[in-house]
Amino acid sequence: MPGVRLAARLALADAAAEARLALATLSGIAAVLAPLIVLFGLKAGVIDSLREALVQNPRAREIVNQTNRTFDAAFFARLAARPDVAFIVPRTRSLAASGAFARSADSLSAFRGELLATAAGDPLLAGRPPPVGRAAALSATLAERLGVGEGATIRLRVDRIVEGRRETLALDLAVAAVLPREVFARDAAFVPLPLLLLIEDFQEGTIALPVAEIDAPPDPARLYAGFRLHARRLEDVVVLDRVLRAEGIEVVSQAEEVAGLLALDRSLGLLFVALAALGGAGYSVSLGVTMQASVERKRRALALLRLMGMPARGLLAFPLTQAVALASAAAVFAGAIALGVAAVINRLGVAVGEGPIARITPEHLAIAAVLTVLGAVLASLFAAARAAAIEPAEGLRDA
Amino acid sequence: MSVLALEGVRRTLVSGAARFMLEVPSLVLGAGQGLALIGPSGAGKSTTLDLAALALAPDRAERLVVAGVDAAALWARGAHDALAALRARAIGYVLQTGGLLPFLTVADNIALPQRLARRRDRRRIVDLAERLGIAAELGKWPAALSVGQRQRAAIARALAHRPAVVIADEPTSALHPELASGVFTMLVAACAEDGAALLVATHDADEARRAGLELRRVVPIPGEARSIVEAEPLPCPA
Known part of the structure; x- marks a missing residue:
């Protein structure tokens, strides 16, 4: 042209x-x-x-139920299958979900911390490998209190009263990871579900001491008191919050902030x-x-x-x-x-x-x-x- | 052989309620031939030039040929870009006040028809500029030139792409009379030298005659809104 x-x-x-x-x-x-x-x-x-x-804070995408209920395996399977759910893991009853942590078996000072289940794909792990077997991922504050880092071995003690007598379950846990500070602000240890269930069973008195060396996989018929769920995207939090409430489940989430x-x-x-x-x-x-x-x-x-x-x-x-x-x-x-x-x-x-x-x-x-x-x-x-x-x-x- | 031929060409112009018709029974120019249209203002000199310049569509044309191309057929087909291409190739234009583009240097102005005709020839620009005495002005902007220099640059531009026909509308009317006759002579000489036919509209018959052009009258018919371009040249006064 x-x-x-x-x-x-x-x-x-x-x-x-x-x-x-x-x-x-x-x-x-x-x-x-x-x-x-x-x-x-x-x-x-x-x-x-x-x-x-x-x-950046995976907790923004977290949804947990408020009051203890009973959720079966089908409930978890159904939610896990949703495309807007990135991760879901059961929680035990809130009373049972704590223990005393010490730097080592003969350490005199111990700190109370929450016990929470985790698994592969948990956003709270922020890409760190999930703990397997007798191991835990510690929140930053708990790791600091204990003065331990990744690779250390700590002592977990859980008590129960049987016929007026105090019994203690003492376990050595490998520290598989320490979570970033912004991910979880309280003292807590994230452990594999079988280990958490073992502790719950011990506290409820359904198993006797000494416990088995290897934790059995969870019984499929088992019912759970709660769940911790992470939405895939920020926008999904609002939807999931509404869906769960519509099912009559009281939940805590940041849906309002996100909305x-x-x-x-x-x-x-x-x-x-x-x-x-x-x-x-x-x-x-x-x-x-x-x-x-x-x-x-x-x-x-x-x-x-x-x-x-x-x-x-x-x-x-x-x-x-x-x-x-x-x-x-x-x-x-x-x-x-x-x-x-x-x-x-x-x-x-x-x-x-x-x-x-x-x-x-x-x-x-x-x-x-x-x-x-x-x-x-x-x-x-x-x-x-x-x-x-x-x-x-x-x-x-x-x- | 003719390079410009208008035969049986007619055009009616309508301006509001006024109508005006121009007839050109026969206007034929051979290569190197020069012809001046003379007549009073409003007689139709400009309309005749527009028709010859392929700038205005004829209402009717038995023959309208420019450089061997049947322009009547192009008008009939509405082939405006083909007409533009023919204008670019075959016709050079000199306007009353030069019509140089203010945003191009004198050299680029002269080169413009070469670009449009796709016939680049740098040496010819220099050659024309030397012949017309504006070689020193090639690098200047038109605004920096005198009126006479501008008109000479316009002549160089009209000839730059070696057109078969040069059309000039009152090319010296904006110039001082002393300057005018020099420029007019230069235009006629340059066209003759290059073998281009020259069709010029002028109000100054004496000057055209002095420059050796054949004169042709554009005559308004009394009582009618009509003019005719005479088919015969005006004889020289004895």
């Missing part, structure tokens, strides 16, 4: 010759675009910070779209008018080009090329301004959770640039059509 290439070159030469006017037009586009990019960066920063704070965040995300998104649409539409109209005025001003030159044999598509390309060039330059300009403003905002020290409050990614910039150029093309289509319709005879007249 030699006509188009030549027209594009002429259009650029024209814009360069009227550099001041081009700069003004470009600044106009950038003046609308830069605040929008900053605004979007702020929305992304605020929402992402809040979301990450929630997402609040999602609502905030939606509201901010809507606000942003509204602002972007208003700003973008306003500017598109303005750019369209500018381009049309430019075509009218250059009518004489365009008619002359037509007379000299420029094909119609070349005339079409003239304003389009200018619009694309101006919009592209404006997008680069606006991107630079927005990044600068975002850097200043992030230095103000206003924090919402983790991370910078204004977050502008290369993707945001690319999308902004593409939308701006598309908008500019659309805005100048009318001007281009007018240019293409200019009669060659106009070029011969000087009036």
Whole structure:
């Protein structure tokens, strides 16, 4: 398309010759675009910070039942099969779920801690291997109190009163892992389900001492007092919370916080779209008018080009090329301004959770640039059509 | 062999309630031949030029041939880009005030028809500029040139792509009379030298005659909104 290439070159030469006017037009586009990019960066920063704070903490996706009930294996199988459930594990009755931990068998000081079941895939393990057999993953606080780390062996003691006599079950547990601090704030040990069941059975007096060396797998007919469930995504927490409550199960979750965040995300998104649409539409109209005025001003030159044999598509390309060039330059300009403003905002020290409050990614910039150029093309289509319709005879007249 | 032929060409212009019809019974130019259209303002000189320049569609044309191409057929088909291509290849234009594009240098302005005709020839630009005495102005912007220099640059541009026909609409009317006759002579000489047919509209019959052009009158018919381009040249006064 030699006509188009030549027209594009002429259009650029024209814009360069009227550099001041081009700069003004470009600044106009950038003046609308830069605040929008900053605004979007702020929305992304605020929402992402809040979301990450929630997402990074697997406990945000945790749902546990409140009062002791009886749940059978079918209940667990049914929930585990749901696509929105990432992990589910039984809990024993809350009274039974604790023991005394000591640094070693002959240590005098002991600390009470909760006992919770865990298994492979538990988000609370945060990628650490699950404890197997006589082993436990300790919460950060309990590991600190005991002064032990991964690989140590600790002593767990659980008491029961049988016929007025105190009996103690003492077990040596290998520390398979220490959980990150933010995952679990209380003193707790996460153990394999068979081990937890052994302790529960001991406390209820259904088994006698000494216990077997190897814990048997759980009886399929066994009933559990509760569960600990982790939703796959943050959004799923809200749904699962509702589903479980609908089944008459009282649960504790962060559904409200999550729902609040999602609502905030939606509201901010809507606000942003509204602002972007208003700003973008306003500017598109303005750019369209500018381009049309430019075509009218250059009518004489365009008619002359037509007379000299420029094909119609070349005339079409003239304003389009200018619009694309101006919009592209404006997008680069606006991107630079927005990044600068975002850097200043992030230095103000206003924090919402983790991370910078204004977050502008290369993707945001690319999308902004593409939308701006598309908008500019659309805005100048009318001007281009007018240019293409200019009669060659106009070029011969000087009036 | 003719390079420009209008025979039995007619065009009616409508402006509001006013109608005006122009008839060109026969206007034929051979290579290197020069012809000046003369007549009062509003007689139809410009309309005749528009028709010859392929800038205005005829209502009727028995024959409209430019550089061997049947332009009447192209108009009839509405082949506007084919007409544009023919204009680009075969016709050079000189306007009243030059019509140089302000955003291109003089050299780029002269190169423009070469680009449109896809006939790049850098040496010809320099050659034309030397012949027309504007070699030193090639790198300048049109705004930096005098009116006379601009008009000479426009002549160079009209000839840059070796067109068969050059069309000039009052090419010297914007110039000082002293300057005008020099530029007019230059235009006629340059076309003759390159073998291009020259069709020029002018209000100054004497100047055209002095430059050696054949004169053709555009005559309004009294009482009718109609003009005719005479088929015979105006005889030289004795």
